Each structure stands twice: as structure tokens, then as C-alpha cells.
Amino acid sequence: MQVLHINQSDITGGAAIAVHRLHQGLLAQGIDSRLLVDIVTTSSDRVAAIPPRRRLDYQIRRLTKHLGFNDIHLTSTFEIAKHPFYQAADVLHFHNLHSGYFNYLALPSLTKNKPAILTLHDMWGITGHCAYSFDCDRWKIGCGNCPYPDTYPPIQRDNTYLEWKLKHWAYSHSHLVAVATTSHWLAEQAKQSMLGRLPVHHIPYSIDTQAYQPLDPELCRSLLGITRGKKVLMFGAQSLTNPRKGGDLLLKALSGLPDSLKSEIVLLIMGNRGEKMVESLGIPSLNLGFVGSDRLKAIAYSAADLFLFPTRADAFGLVAQEAMACATPVVSFKVGGVPDIVRPGITGYLAQPEDASDFSAGIMQLLEDQALRDRLGQQSREIILEEYALEVQAQRYLQLYGKVLDS
Structure with missing residues (x-):
């Protein structure tokens, strides 16, 4: 089985560290796991960068940023399908799709011929812009009138209702088979969201218990x-x-x-x-x-x-x-x-x-x-x-990948 993880970074940031630990756990189970990311800081033939289109993307961003959209200017996302990692993959595993590197409108084309799962590391995947909605639950009904436009990732204009609609369209036209979440709380949020039509699995982060162990x-x-x-x-x-x-x-x-x-x-x-x-x-x-x-x-x-x-x-x-x-x-x-x-x-x-x-x-x-x-x-x-040992998380994802392939 060949699994391709798509994330913002290989080890920079909490979600990236979590993804890298899953990657290591899968390798230990004999799975051909690879990472395709925006920021590469490690040296490995199993990690590669998404080729950027900076000049074109920058020109489009000048318009979309002003309209309140952070990521839909990224044409480079559509080039992922040409990468050898993508072409060899049996299963696509999407992780954090925000942070200015991934265009969620590419999900339908990327998953047209390959099954995929999405792990939510925060709430961004189910909201009109924010990674955490705090006391706001407008993401359940379509966002709009955002009370926190400045929270990460901030927006210059409140078009959260339209972004929510665009995400919903992208998911509805994608071959996403399942959603995974890191906690029971996030699983409940996902079940009440635009992703609620999909099976939601709770699979928490793992940790290398040899590297992290009690010392004197x-x-x-x-x-x-x-x-x-x-x-x-x-x-x-x-x-x-x-x-x-x-x-x-x-x-x-x-x-x-x-x-x-x-x-x-x-x-x-x-x-x-x-x-x-x-x-x-x-x-x-x-x-x-x-x-x-x-x-x-x-x-x-x-x-x-x-x-x-x-x-x-x-x-x-x-x-x-x-x-x-x-x-x-x-x-x-x-x-x-x-x-x-x-x-x-x-x-x-x-x-x-x-x-x-x-x-x-x-x-x-x-x-x-x-x-x-x-x-x-x-x-x-x-x-x-x-x-939370590495092998526990790896085995749970292996079972989920099996279901994805069977589908």
C-alpha cells in the first residue's frame, strides 16, 4: 500500500509534527508512506515539496485576498496530480489544508481517480475561514456575519458565507471516503458540519514513547x-x-x-x-x-x-x-x-x-x-x-485505509 500525505509542512508546527509521527509509524508497519508538503525542512527521499507557481498565484491573490478568500488563488495545487508521489499513491491522506499552500477547489480533480481521507487537526475544514470558532457555531448553518474575522487565518472581508459554500461544493464533488479527527470533541463538531455525511473516525495523535520517556x-x-x-x-x-x-x-x-x-x-x-x-x-x-x-x-x-x-x-x-x-x-x-x-x-x-x-x-x-x-x-x-504509542495510531489508520480501498 502506498499512502501520500499532503500537509503544509513536514515537521514545522504541531499538525506537521503529528503527521510526521504518523508517517514514521506507518513506515515501521511496512507501509510505503510519503509526504508532499509546502515547506520541507527534513532530508528524506520520502518527502517532497509541492512545486509553486508564485508569479501567477501572486497576481490572482491580489484580487481574492481583497475579497476575503485566503487560498483559492493557488493554481499550483492543481499541479500535484503530475507529481510522481501522487501518481504512485493508492490512498491520499489530506491533513491541514490551510496556511496559504493548498487550494481546496482542487479536491474534486485530485480525488477523481484516487480515494482519499481528510484528517481535521482543527476546525478550518468545516468553517467559512477560521481554524477555531470559539463560541460561534454559525459554521453549522453556513457562516456569514463572522464575529471573528481577525482570528487565524484572518480575512480582509467577510465572505465567510460564500467560502463555506465553496468548501461544501468541493467536498460534495470529491472522492472523500472518510474523515478522521484528533479528539472526541472535534469528532462531534465534524458530525454536525458539512462533512457530517461522511463516516467520522476518532484517531488521536501518537508519540514516540522511546524518545519521550521519563528521565531522572x-x-x-x-x-x-x-x-x-x-x-x-x-x-x-x-x-x-x-x-x-x-x-x-x-x-x-x-x-x-x-x-x-x-x-x-x-x-x-x-x-x-x-x-x-x-x-x-x-x-x-x-x-x-x-x-x-x-x-x-x-x-x-x-x-x-x-x-x-x-x-x-x-x-x-x-x-x-x-x-x-x-x-x-x-x-x-x-x-x-x-x-x-x-x-x-x-x-x-x-x-x-x-x-x-x-x-x-x-x-x-x-x-x-x-x-x-x-x-x-x-x-x-x-x-x-x-x-498513544506510534503503532496504535498506525494500526488504526491502516484499518481505515483498508476500508477506503475497499470502497
């Missing part, structure tokens, strides 16, 4: 230069720089911690531009900057007492999964697909949405109870091994 906490802290005896709270810098990731809620929650507890804490930040935003808290911080190595990330997660994930909207929670694989409990909000993996009293603490005080209470509860943290960490690791 004291040794990891020593390697990172963290003073012995400190309590370590870890989070991603993106939480501070992306409003959807809840940086304002995180800062409020940390500000609300007692001064006596603050004096015992070190903030461990992974990613760029995070340290200046926490200066006002009066809590020492260590910023690791961008960390691309799985091994270095495992060291950081293992050094932490808790991983903080203050997201406002997420389809799953890839970083929470990574932390749990390293036996680090997670504090997050009860939103989107997060409850699938952050399970109260089992793998971490879930605060009520938008409630920074509740988030702060969760941090305090877990920091003050070493035995509870140890138990949650151990249970987190066990759940990752049982439910």
Missing part, C-alpha cells in the same frame, strides 16, 4: 542549571504570544499564587520571546528558546513538576501529550479536545474555561502534594503507552 528529574535539572529544591513549572512560549493559547490567563494564574510559593518556583519556558513577558511576575525564569530535539524536550519535560497548558481552544494538545509521556502532570482548561488527554485526578487538573483563579488553584493543589504528582505522573505515562 534531578539530573535533568542539573543539566539545565536549575537550583536544587526548586519547584519547576514549564510551559511553551507560544502560550504567551498567541491569544488563543491563553497567555493572559496564564499570567493571571501565576500572579495569583501566594508569594511564599512564588519564592520556591522556577518558570521553565520552551520557545522564543517568553522571558520578557513574565518579568513582572517576580518569579525566576529559564528560557530554553526554540527546542527542536526530541531528546532535549524530554529532558525539559522531565525536569518539570508540572506542565501548564492554558489554551482557550485546541483540538488535542500535542505538548500536553509530550509532557505526559515524560510522566509530568498537566494543568489546563476544560476546552475542546484537551479533556481527552488531561483527565482530572488521573493525569492532571482541568480548570473551568477562562477561570484563571481555578487554574491557579490547580497549580497550588498539585505543587503542594508530591505524592499526588507522582501518582498522576505515573498514570500519565501508563496511559500514553497504552493509548
